[in-house]
Amino acid sequence: MRLSRYFLPVQKETPAEAEIASHRLMLRAGMIRQASAGIYSWLPLGYKVLKKIEAIVHEEQQAAGAIPVLMPTIQSADLWRQSGRYDDYGAEMLRITDRGEREMLYGPTNEEQITEIAGFGIRSYRDLPRILYHIQWKFRDEVRPRFGVMRGREFLMKDAYSFDIDREGARRSYNRMFVSYLRTFERMGMKAIPMRADSGPIGGDMTHEFLILAETGESAVFLDRDLADLTLGDAAIDWEDADALQAIVDRYTASYARTDDTHEAAVFEKEVPEERRLTARGIEAGHIFYFGTKYSKPLNATVTTPDGTNVPFESGSYGIGVSRLPGAIIEASHDDRGIVWPEAVAPFEVAVINLRQGDAAADGACEDLHGKLTAAGLDVLYDDRDERAGAKFATIDLIGIPWKVVVGPRGLKEGVVELVSRRTGETETLTPDAAINRLAALYGRA
Amino acid sequence: MRLSRYFLPVQKETPAEAEIASHRLMLRAGMIRQASAGIYSWLPLGYKVLKKIEAIVHEEQQAAGAIPVLMPTIQSADLWRQSGRYDDYGAEMLRITDRGEREMLYGPTNEEQITEIAGFGIRSYRDLPRILYHIQWKFRDEVRPRFGVMRGREFLMKDAYSFDIDREGARRSYNRMFVSYLRTFERMGMKAIPMRADSGPIGGDMTHEFLILAETGESAVFLDRDLADLTLGDAAIDWEDADALQAIVDRYTASYARTDDTHEAAVFEKEVPEERRLTARGIEAGHIFYFGTKYSKPLNATVTTPDGTNVPFESGSYGIGVSRLPGAIIEASHDDRGIVWPEAVAPFEVAVINLRQGDAAADGACEDLHGKLTAAGLDVLYDDRDERAGAKFATIDLIGIPWKVVVGPRGLKEGVVELVSRRTGETETLTPDAAINRLAALYGRA
Missing domain, CATH: 3.40.50.800 (Anticodon-binding domain)
Incomplete structure (x- = not known):
């Protein structure tokens, strides 16, 4: 590409509204332009980075056995009423009334919709396991959008959902996604560390956030320094070998690593020798969690078992914040002169x-x-x-x-x-x- | 891909709600699933077709010199007020009020937004010409959505916009897109015939619809049979040779080809010998038109000329209905047993x-x-x-x-x-x- 024919509106001035490095640099480099509060157009340079990140996510999801679909942005309120989340969700949900006075919404996430699809398309335990995913724009009407694409209102997310017949199956699917995330972020040239997340009423040990270490990270993180040095490298993954996947998960979860949400100072001090205790800040790049039958039960999404009974799916949800990743990568990789892209995602x-x-x-x-x-x-x-x-x-x-x-x-x-x-x-x-x-x-x- | 591990919920029954072949076949083949009226989820098979079509459109747009960007789905009403279209647009525009009581809308098209971006990023005649495009979901709140993806409410569209300093420049950009469309549809294995569209107050001769011939087409079309036999074939296109592009456009516009909107029986009979008169039906797959300074003037998007004055951009708009193409292709290519995909877009x-x-x-x-x-x-x-x-x-x-x-x-x-x-x-x-x-x-x- 000849720069004389490209569209690269770089800015000399540092934009006053940008509080953090990635926001400033994305504006100055002509990657994005604000359309309205928390909503951005991706200019050619930014679009190229976004697409390279998206391509890596697609490839790694499919390598791990997940199947791509695409659900719409606008959803009917009906399914959300069935799951009980319509009223719970609060003001962050962008609610819309169409010309027929039907209550609609701009999807902030897709558990209900994918569970309905799985319930329609999967009849028997013989059709399990399945992991379906999509990469689609979502909307959360943040009261105070800021930090550019890091906390936008309209944002691009990869969300995968697993369907299994029992909790053991769900764990195998969870492990696939866990290992897939390690590979995905490594391929982008990033270190994203899995940390035990707040389990809530269901997750148990099957809930992890993947955090990219950066000084400007939104969360304080506490971890065993050894974990920051672990890499998969070029090791081939056999996605059909459940034991091998479990071993990788075990290796990455053996040491203490938590965000301020779940941090327990006493446990940290007991489990990690002082010289290995790393306290830093991190940016959430991904989040995976098991939610069991939370949606399949109210939506009545079931499969038949070998003995002919019907049981609700056991499921998990696996997100990557695709459109926040360019910002997260810049936070972790820039200097006084500007952005320092890892080779794999450079525009x-x-x-x-x-x-x-x-x-x-x-x-x-x-x-x-x-x-x-x-x-x-x-x-x-x-x-x-x-x-x-x-x-x-x-x-x-x-x-x-x-x-x-x-x-x-x-x-x-x-x-x-x-x-x-x-x-x-x-x-x-x-x-x-x-x-x-x-x-x-x-x-x-x- | 092993079918035993795929997600392909084919249906034996013919869905009662589907009036046309493509809608019936896309539902039966497990390509799509209705989420709500006129809004569809793309299941794995449909998603693959959509992505293959999208990839061809991307490649051909970029081959013709267009630069990809991505504008958001949710727009502020402000720009639409400046262009005067906010009140004109009527009930098809999905209007939204966010939590801050700001008036927003789900973009049905992007002329205002891209003109604002061009006005921000392009300062001088030296930075022209430029063609920017994106492929993004749009929403039109059709009063009666039907025919599946052929007339949905949430739909995927490629829209390109050209920016030039004068009408002659705009014609060169128009010709690029015209020839690009011929190539794009040919690569998909389709015959899409450019037809003179209603010019409105501005378009003049620079406005064409590209129609795929199919019995179930929404428009009656009238054309010189010779036109249906024209092909570009594998001829290399020199996108920098404006005369060569003009010659191709001349060849494709020399003969009579119109939809019922612009058809004049007397002209048809005078210009086309009886044995070459073809009356058929067609599906609109693309639409290109010149609109001059319609948006650049009210939005005050200008460039400096060689003599130092400022003039508003001369622009055109170039759309392809990406998510309706799987339906249009099926209408043109199916039999009693099902779909007959052209090789280039087969899942x-x-x-x-x-x-x-x-x-x-x-x-x-x-x-x-x-x-x-x-x-x-x-x-x-x-x-x-x-x-x-x-x-x-x-x-x-x-x-x-x-x-x-x-x-x-x-x-x-x-x-x-x-x-x-x-x-x-x-x-x-x-x-x-x-x-x-x-x-x-x-x-x-x-």
Whole structure:
């Protein structure tokens, strides 16, 4: 993509209304634009990040056996009356009356709807287990929307729902999603730590929040430092091996990790040696919990068992805040100059910076690099604007592109360009072809 | 995908409420489920088709130079007051009051919002032309929603908007979208014919609807038969060559083609020789029109010209009814047994049918085919249910999979399987490996 033909309205001024780094940087980088309080348009750069995050979530959900569907945003109040949540939900639910005077609402979540669908489509224990999910816009009419996409009113969420015949089955589904979440966040280049959440009346030990550590996090978190170092790495997961999945869950839940909601100082001190006690702040990126028959019973969603009786589904719910993740990742990964995207979710994988637009050698070399990098399957932004070098560096660093190829007449006389890492600032001088090969290898396209 | 682990609630009964073939077949094939009047959940099979259609639209929009964004579903009434449309729009607009007593609405379209964004992000003629688009859910509170996804209340639409400095620029953008639409529908295996639409006060000759011919179409159409035979084929398009694009538009607009809205019998008879006059019915799949400064003026969205003055954008709007396309395609392509998907939008590209589940040879051969076809990059549904062969054929034909590989103990003794075309019924007997090669070649994965 040539920047001269793109739509990238970066802002020099720091927006006064933005209280936290991610909100400021997303506005300044031209990623989002506020449409009204807590409601944002995703401009081209922000949309690209959102789509890359969404694609990773889709791939990992399906790898773990979840099946995609898509439920509508507008729901009838009827199902919510059946579950008893219509009156409970309060002012955060956006209630709507249609032209036929029917009571509708903009879905804040989809337990009722998916339970109705499962009850319709699944008849027998032979059709279980099933995990259905969708990625859809939701609305919660926050009294005080703020922090940009981190606490918006209209937000994009992945929510999965599992259907099993008994609690043991539900645990296997829960474990699938638990491990899937570890992989999902790792693929995004993030460390999201599962923490024991408030169990409420049903969850028991099957309820975890996944928190990304960041200084500006909304929750205080308390954990065993060892947990922050655990990774799955490239280990292949056998999703059919329930014991192997349980072992992974056991490993990640063996050590103390809680948010301020569930923290017990005495337990923390007893279980974790002082040198491993980590107190930090975190941003909730995902939440998984078992809710049993809470919706299947009132909605009468049942399956037949091997002995011919009907039982309500045993279910769990598994959310990822897709549209808050760009903000959460920025909170965890930025510096004074701007955003520092992990490679996997960067809006462009590499920027080509032409230091002397209009110089025949520089223009030619940049065109060539742009073409060859694109042909190698890389997502390239070519800064071909008629601007000073400093302005180009400032823009590319603000929007956080992980790698820059810097091209100028002086280097070209020696046959070289510079390859610069956004994260470390390390610079390597090499031929254009060597730069292409390095980048292709870095991104696994070699 | 193994059917035994999928979620495919096909229905034997023909739903009483469905008046047209596509609605009946989408319900029977388990593609959609009504959530409330005119509002549908997309079940796994329907979701796959919707995503394949969406992906083609994305690719072709971007090939033609349009840049993706995403605007929210909930809009403030303010911008609509500025454009003067808030009061004009009537009862089809879903109006909402939020908890702060602000007047909001569920966007039925996005001209105001995108014009505000362009006015914010584009300052100078040097930043033009631009085409921005998104694919987003919209809501129109139809008084009588019907025909399933063909006239739903919540629907998915691609809407693009072009921004130019003058009418000549706007025509070039219009032509890009015109040619892009021809390619988009051809890639889906559909014939969508551009027809002169009602110009209203502004459009002039820059307003066309793209209609898919189908007996159940909502509009009567009148056209020169020659137009129905025109195709772009695999011709490469040079999107930077404005003259070449104009020549394509001229070729597609030279002959008479109108809907009942604009039809003039006398002109039809004068311009088209009797043997070429085609009278048929059509379904609107897309609509493109030039609207000049209709929104940029009231919203004060301007750019500076080379001589330093400010002028409002010249714009056009380009829609594709993404969520109605699965219905429109089915209307144009089905038979007594069910849906007949064009290859490009089929939910699965090939089905493997095991005639004798439990037979060691048949099971082994099917597993092998499933694995190898998947490895060849094909989207495979393996019907591994413990059902009679007749029930399997009925399901696979109902859901419209273009190709079946039929595997049974008798054929395997001779080392062969059958490859059957859904569209023609033609059957070929060949080895499993030859079937894989044929399918890979058919889908261009060879």
